[in-house]
Amino acid sequence: MAGNKEEVKLLGITGSPFVCRVIIALKLKGVEYEFLEENLGNKSDLLIKYNPIYKKIPVLVHNEKPISESLVIVEYIDEVWKGNPILPKEPYNRALARFWSKFIDDKCVSSASKAVFTLDEKEREKNVEESNEALQILENELKDKFFGGEEFGFVDIAAIFIAFWIPIIQEVGGLQLFTSEKFPKLYKWSQEFLNQPLIKENLPPREPLFNFFKGRYESLAASK
Template sequence: MAANQEDVKLLGAVASPFVFRVQLALKLKGVEYTFVAQDLKNKSEELLKFNPVHKKVPVLVHNEKPINESLVIVEYIDEAWKSYPILPSHPYQRAVARFWAKFIDDKVVNSSRRAAFTVDKEEREKNAKEAVEALQVLENELKGKFFGGEELGFVDIAASFIAYWIPLIQEVAGLQWFSSEQFPKLYNWSQEFLNHPIVKEDLPPRDPLFALLKARYESIHASN
């Protein structure tokens, strides 16, 4: 059955870096979809129906069939809609792209969030160190304009957290582990990424996102 552009829904939250991955993949493919905003403090019946296991966003619903987990969804989108290939065509290169996307989630996203939003000082420092080490690995891996070459690809989509969310988290938490001086190639990549016309269309507005992160940071630290 051919992919049906007219029956695509994305259950998401505007501030989520994982939801943004899916939005970007859909935009790169030119897929029309309906965005259904979710209140994660008061989860809708629709969200619980379509993601009963994790009960979180994003959820892509295509012809009433739900797909969960951001990177899984991006792969699904790449297979369901053939315009603008997101993953490489060669099996080895596809496997490598999946490896780096998982590395970004495991070593950069998780460590960065814990470094900013963990109260214990020792744990914060440990995670900040791990995030810096992971960014250095990515700095060494980056060979071209984007991770996927001259065009945005799977790893770039996974790394959107680095380009947009890490600078905000650093500012909120008064930390510094991603800078142009320390990671010149990765920083230049982040600027190319943020200035890409399709990326700019769907980035969450900076000020509300910053306020949300700051409120979360202050709430966590005020309670301890």
């Protein structure tokens, strides 16, 4: 690419928490980008070209070079555009940020999703329990206003699934996975975080997302 011309494309869908992580990182850095909305029922040639391994969103394409995996992308964005750092500076704190964001992906995301979107009662109970345990660990871990301290950072961005998506899907499934009674500190964090102007402005609209998950839940129930 010639000179300073940056071409940044993001392949994604509006309602994905993983895409939302990348959008927040790009907005935080003030990076202009083109959003290419995918249809996951009929994946674009571009998605298959740029993420041949997983064929999953999000994919960030920076000057024709593709990167997949949301946390890898966020860290890449943090390394390329230096202002408004997302990861902490000090190696130990960076390691903790990587540890906790992996914990969120490994322990919170799938257990909460599976707790809602399953027909099997035993499977639901197991996942509700796993979700509870994982959220309790985060509740105990949260020491400051944000996971990143006084400013939000990598772990907070990774945890957007907890702040915004879990409340929606638990309502869809009639579950109480994440409430202010069960996890008061984490709940307070989620409100603070969602109220940050940059976050608030870049969340997908709640109602269509609720309806999307409601439809998925009902078609699952109907297939019983």
